[in-house]
Amino acid sequence: MTAVDDLDRKPAEAVRLATSRADDAFTALAEIRRQLATARPSFIFLFVPNRLQPDDLAAALRKSLPNTVVFGCTTAGQITPRGYENDTLLAVAFQRHHFRVASILFQPISPVSIADVVSQTERLATQFRVTPGRKRLALIFADGLSKQEDILVAALEAGLKDIPVFGGSAGDGLRFQRTQVLRNGEFHSNAALLLLLETDLEFSGLGFDHFQPTDKRMVVTRAVPEERLVLEINGSPAAEEYARLVKVPVGELSPMVFAENPVLVRNGNLYHVRAIQQIQGEHGLTFLSAIDDGLLLRLGRGKEIIRTLETGLAVSGHDGEAPDFILGFDCYLRKLEIERKGLDSEVSEQLRQRRVVGFNTYGEQHLGVHVNQTFVGVAFFRPKAGAPL
Structure with a gap:
């Protein structure tokens, strides 16, 4: 029997999952509550599709899950037990006997106070002492329109x-209007x-993309760093020079072109x-990560995305066992x-087989670095059998 076959046979032990595709918040959360009726969570992650209003969800949370610790964020898509979805409310309940949690909300984060983030993070790490035999890790959900994740993650790593x-980074579908994080029953922007x-579980971090550099070089010759806005590349208007390099008319630049030519x-x-988010004004390009004058860039070329996904998700424990589940943040x-490319069904099958759950982001954070177009x-x-609960 292969590891994938084994995954199909056994449900995850450390988390319980619930989903709803209902059109209103109260019905959706009622369905979530019923599916998690026998769970004993330490906390729940709630990943929210952009068709549900955060204010409605906050009101419904107070009635549906009044005594439950719930965190989460708005998303640009969800990774559910079915794979990729766009309109599904996903709840991930972390079982109490495997997990313990502490949290901080940083607000506002635009601009980031590095000293404040470092001091608060150090204080939390000191107060939240690790239990013997267990390990700690940190997760960050950030406002995906704040343009502050690069500085924030560097400060977090220091703390x-x-x-x-x-x-x-929290998403908003493809609207790019408002992204929010959820804590204590309330949604927050600029946070x-x-x-x-x-946790008593062994864990392993993942981080991979499917691009390699080409010989096409670009130098940022005029930028507005605080806005992640590039006005000139190689001394020419940014959108025109990028379009020339990727051999696409400026008028045909789109999120899809940016996705395939990072x-x-x-x-x-x-x-x-x-990653490039969109055209700004007539010739500017807005990016999803830090950018500055003089930065040397290279045009990327994609590798075979299915193969890189299979390789990246093929992780195993010390004894060669498959993961109980993978918490995923996918751009x-x-x-x-x-x-x-018509590969969504095949990718969803890979995600399902590897028991990946999570959400599609406006940016990813990996070991102190803010990245894009990365899993x-x-x-x-x-x-292990016989380990204390």
Whole structure:
């Protein structure tokens, strides 16, 4: 029997999942509550589709799950037990005997106070002491329109020190109007939610994309860094020069073109994606990560996305076992490219087989770096037989 066959046979042990495709918040949360009736969660993640209004969900939460700790965010899509979805409310209930959590809400985060983030994070890590035999990790959900994730994640890494941090930027479908994070029954914009988790499960961080650099170089010659806005590339209007390099008329530039032709920045021996969000004004390009004058970029070329997904998700524990579940943060631009190529069913099957649950993001956070067009996740493995609960 293969690991995938084994996954199909056994449900996840450490989390319980619930979904609803109802049209209104109260009905959706009532369905979630019924599906989780026998769960004993320490806390629940709620990943919200953009067709449901956060204010309605907040009101429904007070009635449907009044005594439950709930965190979450708005999304650009969900990863459910079916794979990729767009209009599904997803709840992930983390079982009490495997998880413990503490949280901080940073608000406002535009601009980020580095000193404040570091001091609050250090205080939380000191107060939230690890139980012998258990390990800690951190998760971050940030306002995906704040343009502050790069600085925020660097500050978090300084405060958390040896505690690894993973996460995703909240989304708003493809509207780019308002993104929010959820804590204590309330949704917040211009905010970031830091969660410090303790668990008896072994876990392994994931982070991969499917691009390699080409020989087409770009230098940012005029930018507005605080807005992540590039006005000139190689001394020419940014949108025109990018369109020339990807051999597409300026008028045909779109999220799909940006998804399939990202720009990459080198960090040591690694290249990270600096994704383009949209055209700004006549010739500007707005990015989803930090950008600055003089930054050297390369045009990226895609590798085979199914193969890189299969390789990236093929993680195993110390004894060769498959993960109990994978919490995934997957960029919405990856999903756009996958759908454009007609690969969404195949990718959804891979996600389902590997028991990935999570959401599509406006950016991903991986070990102190804010990235784009990347799959970031945490694979959790079942506790060994006889381990204390």
